[in-house]
Amino acid sequence: MATTQLTATEAQGLPERERLVNDLSIQVATVNGSGSTSSNMVLLRALFQMGIPISGKNLFPSNIEGLPTWFTIRASKHGWIARRKEIDFLVVMNPETSEEDVRGLDPGAACVYDEKLDVKRFRDDLVFYPVPFDKLAAAVCPDAKLRKLVRNMIYVGVVARLLEIDMAEVEKAVRQQFKKKVKAAELNYKAVLAGYEFTAKNLEKRDPFFVERMNANQGKILIDGNSAAALGCMMAGVTVVTWYPITPSSSLCETLITYMKRYRMDPETGKATFAIVQAEDELAAIGMVIGAGWAGARAMTSTAGPGISLMSEFVGLGYYAEVPGVIFDIQRVGPSTGLPTRTAQGDILSTALLSHGDTKHPLLFPSSVDECYSMAMEAFDLAEGFQTPVFVMSDLDLGMNFWMSAPFAYPDKPISRGKVLDAADLERLGSFQRYHDVDGDGVGYRTLPGNAHPAAGYFTRGSGHDERAIYSEKPEVYTHNIDRLQHKFETLRKAVPGPVIEGEGEGLGLLAYGTSHWAVIESRDQLGKEFGVAADYCRVRAFPFSDEVTAFVRRHRRVYVVEQNRDAQLAGLLRLSLTGDDIGRLRSVLHYDGLPIDARSITEAVMSQEVGN
Amino acid sequence: MATTTAIPPRKVNRIGLEPAAYKGNKSTLCAGCGHNAISERIIEAFYEMGVEPHRVAKLSGIGCSSKTPAYFLRSTHGFNAVHGRMPSVATGTLLANRTMIAIGVSGDGDTASIGIGQFVHLMRRNLPLIYIIEDNGCYGLTKGQFSATADLGSTLKNGVVNDLPPIDTCALAIELGATYVARSFSGDKKQLLALLEGAIGHRGTAMLDVISPCVTFNDHEGSTKSYSYVKDHEEPLGDISFVPYFEDINVDYDPGTTTEVTLHDGSHLLLKKLAREYDPTNKVEALRALTESHDQGEVVTGLFYIKTGQPNFLDLLNVVDEPLATLPEARVRPPKRVLDEVMESLK
Numbered sequence: 001m002a003t004t005q006l007t008a009t010e011a012q013g014l015p016e017r018e019r020l021v022n023d024l025s026i027q028v029a030t031v032n033g034s035g036s037t038s039s040n041m042v043l044l045r046a047l048f049q050m051g052i053p054i055s056g057k058n059l060f061p062s063n064i065e066g067l068p069t070w071f072t073i074r075a076s077k078h079g080w081i082a083r084r085k086e087i088d089f090l091v092v093m094n095p096e097t098s099e100e101d102v103r104g105l106d107p108g109a110a111c112v113y114d115e116k117l118d119v120k121r122f123r124d125d126l127v128f129y130p131v132p133f134d135k136l137a138a139a140v141c142p143d144a145k146l147r148k149l150v151r152n153m154i155y156v157g158v159v160a161r162l163l164e165i166d167m168a169e170v171e172k173a174v175r176q177q178f179k180k181k182v183k184a185a186e187l188n189y190k191a192v193l194a195g196y197e198f199t200a201k202n203l204e205k206r207d208p209f210f211v212e213r214m215n216a217n218q219g220k221i222l223i224d225g226n227s228a229a230a231l232g233c234m235m236a237g238v239t240v241v242t243w244y245p246i247t248p249s250s251s252l253c254e255t256l257i258t259y260m261k262r263y264r265m266d267p268e269t270g271k272a273t274f275a276i277v278q279a280e281d282e283l284a285a286i287g288m289v290i291g292a293g294w295a296g297a298r299a300m301t302s303t304a305g306p307g308i309s310l311m312s313e314f315v316g317l318g319y320y321a322e323v324p325g326v327i328f329d330i331q332r333v334g335p336s337t338g339l340p341t342r343t344a345q346g347d348i349l350s351t352a353l354l355s356h357g358d359t360k361h362p363l364l365f366p367s368s369v370d371e372c373y374s375m376a377m378e379a380f381d382l383a384e385g386f387q388t389p390v391f392v393m394s395d396l397d398l399g400m401n402f403w404m405s406a407p408f409a410y411p412d413k414p415i416s417r418g419k420v421l422d423a424a425d426l427e428r429l430g431s432f433q434r435y436h437d438v439d440g441d442g443v444g445y446r447t448l449p450g451n452a453h454p455a456a457g458y459f460t461r462g463s464g465h466d467e468r469a470i471y472s473e474k475p476e477v478y479t480h481n482i483d484r485l486q487h488k489f490e491t492l493r494k495a496v497p498g499p500v501i502e503g504e505g506e507g508l509g510l511l512a513y514g515t516s517h518w519a520v521i522e523s524r525d526q527l528g529k530e531f532g533v534a535a536d537y538c539r540v541r542a543f544p545f546s547d548e549v550t551a552f553v554r555r556h557r558r559v560y561v562v563e564q565n566r567d568a569q570l571a572g573l574l575r576l577s578l579t580g581d582d583i584g585r586l587r588s589v590l591h592y593d594g595l596p597i598d599a600r601s602i603t604e605a606v607m608s609q610e611v612g613n
Numbered sequence: 614m615a616t617t618t619a620i621p622p623r624k625v626n627r628i629g630l631e632p633a634a635y636k637g638n639k640s641t642l643c644a645g646c647g648h649n650a651i652s653e654r655i656i657e658a659f660y661e662m663g664v665e666p667h668r669v670a671k672l673s674g675i676g677c678s679s680k681t682p683a684y685f686l687r688s689t690h691g692f693n694a695v696h697g698r699m700p701s702v703a704t705g706t707l708l709a710n711r712t713m714i715a716i717g718v719s720g721d722g723d724t725a726s727i728g729i730g731q732f733v734h735l736m737r738r739n740l741p742l743i744y745i746i747e748d749n750g751c752y753g754l755t756k757g758q759f760s761a762t763a764d765l766g767s768t769l770k771n772g773v774v775n776d777l778p779p780i781d782t783c784a785l786a787i788e789l790g791a792t793y794v795a796r797s798f799s800g801d802k803k804q805l806l807a808l809l810e811g812a813i814g815h816r817g818t819a820m821l822d823v824i825s826p827c828v829t830f831n832d833h834e835g836s837t838k839s840y841s842y843v844k845d846h847e848e849p850l851g852d853i854s855f856v857p858y859f860e861d862i863n864v865d866y867d868p869g870t871t872t873e874v875t876l877h878d879g880s881h882l883l884l885k886k887l888a889r890e891y892d893p894t895n896k897v898e899a900l901r902a903l904t905e906s907h908d909q910g911e912v913v914t915g916l917f918y919i920k921t922g923q924p925n926f927l928d929l930l931n932v933v934d935e936p937l938a939t940l941p942e943a944r945v946r947p948p949k950r951v952l953d954e955v956m957e958s959l960k
Contacts, residue, residue, distance in 0.1 A: 291705020
């Protein structure tokens with residue numbers, strides 16, 4: 001440890017077997033706008049740097065200042081990084097929620113609290129650590145205005161001391177958090193030390209939770225899903241980005257702006273090889289994507305549920321007029337405004353079939369920050385390859401929280417721009433028909449505005465059209481076209497990322513997508529170890545569903561579809577791809593309280609249904 | 614003397630194209646519709662300016678007006694988008710390819726009602742787009758309901774009186790930052806052609822509200838958008854003529870009688886005074902002229918406002934000169950060292 005005179009640990013009194021090492025969840029309850037994000041990131045980073053698998057989840061309100069907010073950190077030597085419902089170590093800083101926070105703990109949990117809140121009166125079965133935060137903050141920070149922000153840094157020192165977090169790593173994390181703001185870093189680290197020293201002198205360690213250095217994070221990065229997606233978009237060669245601010249998606253385009261300004265300026269002219277526009281609303285954002293996609297750009301927008309609803313009409317145009325575009329949906333809780341800062345997978349069904357008439361759209365389901373990155377690139381290739389809007393269905397948990405990952409790989413294949421005819425191609429061919437299925441895959445050839453060949457031009461429309469793009473209301477022309485679109489969707493089924501399947505059994509299967517993955521893998525472990533139940537697992541990565549997905553369902557007696565919505569939305573889509581008895585194999589595990597899904601809930605939901613079988 | 618049969622010279626423009634190269638499909642609008650006359654002027658303007666058709670992108674929303682891009686510049690790429698949202702599609706098109714000359718055709722319903730939000734923001738951005746409102750004060754394609762540009766007191770065919778004031782799209786455009794704002798009349802061939810040619814030469818949002826009577830639903834007595842009403846009440850601000858950049862100005866005019874405006878491409882607009890003094894570079898004067906025209910029941914036409922040299926939206930975005938759409942991979946996918954650098958910063 002950095003401060004050697006403080007290494008003597010009060011934990012010596014506890015028998016070795018009671019030491020619980022590298023397996024705990026910490027929750028910090030604070031007030032929004034009090035600078036707690038910095039403190040929590042320092043804790044998270046320090047544990048990460050110690051090589052312990054971690055995850056950090058910000059459970060925050062739709063508010064800038066004053067409402068309650070919680071941050072949970074999970075450290076797990078087993079690598080389980082889904083949210084855990086049970087809290088082992090609580091830091092109580094918010095008077096408003098203190099009673100509720102303390103009453104929610106399991107017996108034996110540890111609780112660091114602001115001494116003036118006197119939460120000890122609520123329970124007698126917890127390990128309490130009172131800390132005089134105001135007094136310590138005043139000593140560290142004479143400036144009363146800054147004190148509020150520094151106050152939260154003190155608990156970092158308290159927790160570090162109690163859990164034995166390496167102070168050298170804490171100091172490094174503080175410097176990383178404040179980067180160039182050296183003075184702020186100094187002041188904050190002083191506050192950490194004040195908490196640390198107070199604890200060493202005044203508090204006796206009586207809980208069993210400890211952390212120790214591991215080597216699980218070698219070479220790993222820490223990044224949020226929105227930043228990962230932004231990187232993927234930049235590497236995909238995106239050229240037009242149009243967006244409208246909405247939680248939890250705003251940081252995707254904001255981060256993208258930062259990256260693009262740094263790495264995508266033309267070295268010779270100093271001009272941008274991209275255009276990023278903050279539109280007046282989501283209708284305009286998607287309209288610009290459609291216009292840019294039509295004119296040949298790699299165009300994208302990013303939004304959340306309310307934006308998806310607004311984009312509906314344009315997305316139908318994109319489907320029918322066959323215009324590429326990529327839309328990131330960072331899902332939050334609906335319906336309507338819903339819980340804007342909480343997570344869900346509630347837009348699956350409505351997005352898959354977004355817009356009036358017979359429409360459907362490919363959806364990609366990233367589970368990890370690495371897939372946010374790689375699927376961004378796949379989405380552009382699919383959109384241009386199939387000339388249609390493609391959705392990347394992330395969520396708040398993935399998009400806004402920090403996740404560990406192996407460093408992202410540089411793309412191993414060139415950008416694929418799809419079937420575009422230039423003037424030379426037309427010179428050779430003589431003519432072309434925009435919506436004629438030349439190759440039998442349902443995808444026609446297109447030309448871009450600006451193509452100088454006299455046969456290049458065509459008139460794009462959302463009204464009925466024939467193969468030459470000419471207006472038509474003829475029944476057989478309409479049917480032929482809409483059937484070709486269906487055929488195109490069938491071709492897409494084979495082109496989208498397939499599922500990841502584990503296990504070759506025929507009994508019980510779990511099927512999930514997106515962020516549920518992390519809770520599902522832990523639940524599989526629980527089912528096996530605690531109940532002797534072996535469950536195969538199919539992680540779906542895209543809609544339309546690959547044949548392997550439907551085959552997985554057919555192979556198993558019972559398949560539990562785990563998702564974070566009320567209406568079993570993906571199971572509903574899956575039913576449309578199944579026939580007869582196979583539909584009866586589906587069961588649902590549904591989680592929809594706005595908090596990230598946890599393994600225990602899945603295990604319990606599966607076992608309670610298994611009892612009846 | 615031997616008789617020779619003289620072959621009549623082929624009529625071509627300065628780039629050797631015949632007028633037919635600028636025509637479109639046969640119109641499916643009603644005979645006598647003002648919109649057809651506007652399509653003819655658009656054809657003439659591009660022909661006379663000698664613009665290569667493939668350099669143009671045609672865009673529209675939904676409604677009678679929005680069908681018309683099919684009726685001019687047949688070989689040009691066109692996009693008939695969704696109702697009231699053409700501005701965003703036009704914006705996207707120009708973001709993808711800034712070398713295009715974009716012309717958007719909208720109607721009074723498409724612009725002033727469902728599309729007012731996108732219209733407002735388009736004007737604000739000064740996107741280099743020729744934006745034409747084919748304005749007949751009613752919804753033709755749904756059989757004649759009032760639109761938001763219908764004048765107070767104007768009547769429908771069945772006698773219903775409009776009791777809400779109109780939205781003046783020209784006043785709005787000026788207020789919001791458009792840099793070329795005019796009103797014309799589909800029946801005023803000379804003025805409309807000059808204004809269209811000027812719009813082609815301008816680099817910024819050129820907003821033309823063209824009164825274009827609906828012969829089927831809004832050409833009766835009591836309508837203020839009928840042929841006879843507009844003919845009787847049209848008050849041109851001045852006499853406007855256009856001299857393209859590839860021709861010399863060979864008109865003599867007395868100093869003080871004519872304002873000469875040089876456009877981005879080197880073309881000129883000559884604005885000759887009629888009854889009144891008018892300075893088209895003065896925003897306040899433009900708004901006053903528009904307000905007075907409403908008070909007096911006149912249909913004032915002409916170029917209300919022009920501002921040259923104002924940076925347009927694409928200039929502000931500082932995008933490269935070439936179309937973003939077709940930049941090669943080497944210019945849009947950063948090298949591996951960039952990704953390595955970012956990864957290192959996240960460790």
